[in-house]
Amino acid sequence: MKTIDFDIIDSTNTYIKNNYQSLDNMTFVSAKNQTNGRGRNQRIWKSEDGRNLLFSLLLSKQKYIEQYKAISILSAYTVLEVLEDYGINASIKWPNDVYVNDSKICGILLEAVTKETVECLIVGIGINVNQKVFEGEYLHRPTSLSIELNKDIGLDEFKLKVYTMLENNLNELINGKDFYEAVKKADYLRDKEVYAVIDNLKRRIRVIGINEDYSLKIEYDNITRDIESGEITFHL
DSSP, X not given: OEXXXXXXXXXXXXXXXHHGXXXXXXXXXXXXXXXXXXXXXXXXXXXXXXXXEEEEEEEOSHHHHTTHHHHXXXXXXXXXXXXXXXXXXXXXXXXXXXXXXXXXXXXXXXXXXXXXXXXXXXXXXXXXXXXXXXXXXXXXXXXXXXXXXXXOOOHHHHHHHHHHHHHHHHHHHHTTOOOHHHHHHTBSSTTOEEEEEETXXXXXXXXXXXXXXXXXXXXXXXXXXXXXXXXXXXXX
16 A cells, blocks of 8 residues: 545546556545545535545556446445444445435545556545535535534544555455445445436436446336446436
C-alpha cells in the first residue's frame, strides 16, 4: 500500500488518471478538500474542508482489472464493514452507494482508463465522517458518522481502517473469495418498489435483488430484466 495525501486538489480520481503510469498498483490518494469532486452521472460531490474522507485507489494489475464488476460493489461492502466496527448498521444501494437507514453516507465512482485495452481502474470514494450540515436540496438528507454517533471521529484512524480493510478485501477477491452472500444480505433495494429512469423513461419498478454477477434483477410491466450499472438511474 502506498499513500499520497493532499490538502487540496481538483479531484483525486483526476490526479490518478493523469499520473497512473508512474504510480504503483494499490496507491491510495486522499485530499482534505476537492475543488472538482465528482460522483456518478457527472454529479458534483461537495464536502466540507477536512471533515470527510475523500480518496481514490489505483488498481493497475490485470488480475484486479478482470474483477471490475465485483470491485465496485465490494468497495461499498468494505465501507459497510468499517461502519459496523463503529456500531453503525449500513446497507448497499446498488451499484455502490452506502446508506444508513434511508440516508446516504458514502458514494463511490469507479472509472476505467482505456486506450487499446483497459490500462487501470480508479476507485473514487467519498465518506461523510464529521460533516454535520449538508446544503442543497435532498429528498433524503445525507448523514455522517458524526451525526449517527453524536460525536466527531478521528479521521486518521478511520482512514487507516478503511484503507486496510479495502486492501485486504480486494486481495481476498482476486485470490478467489466469494463475497456474494454477504453483499446480497446488505442489499438496500431488495424487494423495494421505486421509481427509476430506464431507456430514457421514468418507470415504477420492483427490485428483485443483486445477482451473483453483481448485476441487478428488476421487474416492470410484467418483464423481468437484468441490468448493469449505467443502465438505470434511481429516483429515491
